[in-house]
Amino acid sequence: MKRDTLLALHCVCMLLVLGLVAGEVTVVNNELEAQKPVQLTASNFDNEIRRVPSSYGLLVEFYAHWCPSCQAFQPAYEAVASYFHAEPKVQPEVWVARVDCAEETQLCNRFGIKKYPTMKYGHASDFEEGSEQGLAEISGKLTAEEVIKWLSKRLHTQYAYGSNKVIPHTVQNSSDASSASSNPDTAHQASATDIESATRLAWKYMMDSGDLLKGLDARQAFMDFVELMSASHPIPSCKEGSRSILQQAPKLWPAEELSGPLPELQQLPICGPGETKEEWDGCKGTKPGRRGYTCGLWLLLHSLAAESLPEETGGTFWMTAVKGFIQHFFQCSACANHFIEMTEQAEAESVRSRRDAVLWMWKAHNQVPLRAASQHICTVHHTRMIVSLLVLCISS
Numbered sequence: 022m023k024r025d026t027l028l029a030l031h032c033v034c035m036l037l038v039l040g041l042v043a044g045e046v047t048v049v050n051n052e053l054e055a056q057k058p059v060q061l062t063a064s065n066f067d068n069e070i071r072r073v074p075s076s077y078g079l080l081v082e083f084y085a086h087w088c089p090s091c092q093a094f095q096p097a098y099e100a101v102a103s104y105f106h107a108e109p110k111v112q113p114e115v116w117v118a119r120v121d122c123a124e125e126t127q128l129c130n131r132f133g134i135k136k137y138p139t140m141k142y143g144h145a146s147d148f149e150e151g152s153e154q155g156l157a158e159i160s161g162k163l164t165a166e167e168v169i170k171w172l173s174k175r176l177h178t179q180y181a182y183g184s185n186k187v188i189p190h191t192v193q194n195s196s197d198a199s200s201a202s203s204n205p206d207t208a209h210q211a212s213a214t215d216i217e218s219a220t221r222l223a224w225k226y227m228m229d230s231g232d233l234l235k236g237l238d239a240r241q242a243f244m245d246f247v248e249l250m251s252a253s254h255p256i257p258s259c260k261e262g263s264r265s266i267l268q269q270a271p272k273l274w275p276a277e278e279l280s281g282p283l284p285e286l287q288q289l290p291i292c293g294p295g296e297t298k299e300e301w302d303g304c305k306g307t308k309p310g311r312r313g314y315t316c317g318l319w320l321l322l323h324s325l326a327a328e329s330l331p332e333e334t335g336g337t338f339w340m341t342a343v344k345g346f347i348q349h350f351f352q353c354s355a356c357a358n359h360f361i362e363m364t365e366q367a368e369a370e371s372v373r374s375r376r377d378a379v380l381w382m383w384k385a386h387n388q389v390p391l392r393a394a395s396q397h398i399c400t401v402h403h404t405r406m407i408v409s410l411l412v413l414c415i416s417s
Contacts, residue, residue, distance in 0.1 A: 058082065058102040059118040063128045066120075073116045073145045078176060080105075080168075081148070082119040083129050084138040086310035087222075088353035090162070091138045098138075100165035104180075113176055122352075123226070130231030136160060136354035140168070142175055162355055212302035213256055216324055217292055219317025220250070220259050222299065224291035227350045234281040240274060242345030243282075249342035250291075253328035253335075258293040265289065315356070319386060326378040336378035340369060363388065 061069055061081065073079060082098050084091035102117035122129035122137065132141060132153050139160040141148075147155045159171055173180050233239060247270065251263035266289050273289075274282035304316035322343055329335035344364045351357045363369060363385045372381050 056103040056106040057099060059116070061118050061120045061125075061128075063125050066128060067149075069118070070145050070148050074114075075145060076113070077144070078113060078115040078142060078172070079145060079148060080115055080117050080140060080142050080172065082138055082140050083122050083132065083134045084119060085123040085353065086121050087123055087314035088137045088356075089315055090353050090355040092311070094138050094163070097163065097165040097168065101168050104165070104169060111180055113178060115172060115176075126226075126229035126231070130229075132156070133232060134352075135233060136352050136357070138354075142172065160354060212304070212320075214300055214302040215304040215317040216321050217256050217259060218298075218300050219304075219314060219321045220254070220256070221292055221295075222314050223318060223321070223346075223350075226352070227346075228282075228287040230350055230352070233349060233352075236279055237276075239281075239349050240276065240278075242342075242349040243274070244270060245338070245342040246346040246350075249325055249329075249339060252330050253325045253339070255324045255328055256292065259291060262289070262291045262293055266291065315353070318351075323379075323382055323386075326375070326382045329375045329378050332375045334373060336372045336374045336376070336381075339375075339378045340364065340372045340381075360385070 059069060070079070080101070082094075084094070086092075098117075098119065105111060105115045105117050120128055122134055131150065139158060141153075141156040141158055143156040146152060157175055159168070163171075169180050227243065228234075234243070244267070247263050247267050251260060251267045254260040254263060266286070269289065270282075270286065273286040299313055301313050301317065304312050304320070306312035306316075325343070326336070326339055329339040344361065347357050347360050347364075351360075368384070369381060372378055
């Protein structure tokens with residue numbers, strides 16, 4: 022009897038200890054969650070902004086989950102959020118949030134976002150509809166410390182990084198930094214699923230890009246890229262969709278229309294009927310939002326080079342169309358800038374034939390792993406996929 026009583030007491034004590042530990046873990050998890058940037062959407066944006074005290078500053082990052090530059094910046098931005106959201110709060114207080122422009126295109130267009138990542142700073146009243154012009158803006162490759170120093174200048178203060186407030190030093194996992202790791206059993210072929218998904222998303226992001234669709238240069242870049250796909254896309258349904266769009270474009274986006282295309286153009290299917298959603302095969306990442314679109318877009322550009330027409334001179338138009346697309350409609354700023362820099366080198370200017378385009382694309386692609394390793398931006402694909410694609414291109 023005595024032994025049973027002691028055993029029962031022991032069990033009760035263990036349950037109490039486990040309960041206390043679980044409670045502490047819950048508290049810690051809640052505190053960590055509270056330190057993250059607040060995720061804003063079209064449905065909660067205005068309500069969340071109104072809840073912020075007027076004395077607070079507001080910092081909002083506009084990003085796209087598929088953008089490698091944004092993925093590389095994520096640890097720094099979360100460190101900024103932790104700095105301002107953790108207790109005890111620094112003064113003056115800043116509320117830190119973010120918006121995924123890949124999902125919230127209208128909201129990002131409202132704030133005139135043209136590249137990712139971009140941060141806007143102001144007070145709650147500055148983020149109200151119609152008042153967006155008063156917001157300060159910063160973009161580019163930044164550290165957490167650089168963002169906080171920028172805020173210090175805006176607020177005419179000097180935030181201290183002393184003993185009670187330390188910006189956490191976050192190191193990305195190597196698979197996250199490059200967005201490159203993949204399942205070795207699936208990353209060995211240029212999947213039609215990947216190319217079609219990238220085509221559908223490229224069309225969606227292009228049509229959703231708001232102010233980027235304005236002007237003669239944007240229209241020409243649009244027409245060139247659609248024409249390239251109508252002639253060289255490896256998937257029949259996407260080629261036919263591109264041809265149909267090209268035929269209707271003069272009516273839905275007249276040459277003299279500088280304010281952008283008519284809404285009907287956006288409704289046209291690029292690869293036939295079907296919902297635009299992210300389905301990946303060899304481009305599937307180890308985490309949601311990794312690889313995916315950028316990997317698929319590389320495959321699309323490779324395949325367009327391999328099918329560029331006519332064979333002897335098609336490389337020239339391929340280069341023009343691809344450069345225009347990246348320059349005007351690929352909003353991941355660091356990767357776009359790097360690609361445009363490569364297209365402005367002498368070797369790119371000498372591209373004439375299909376073979377020239379294929380070889381240049383591979384040389385350009387081979388620069389990405391080196392840059393990703395040194396700067397943690399832009400995607401790099403699995404070697405087996407690259408070798409397989411090279412065989413595909415050479416044999417075409």
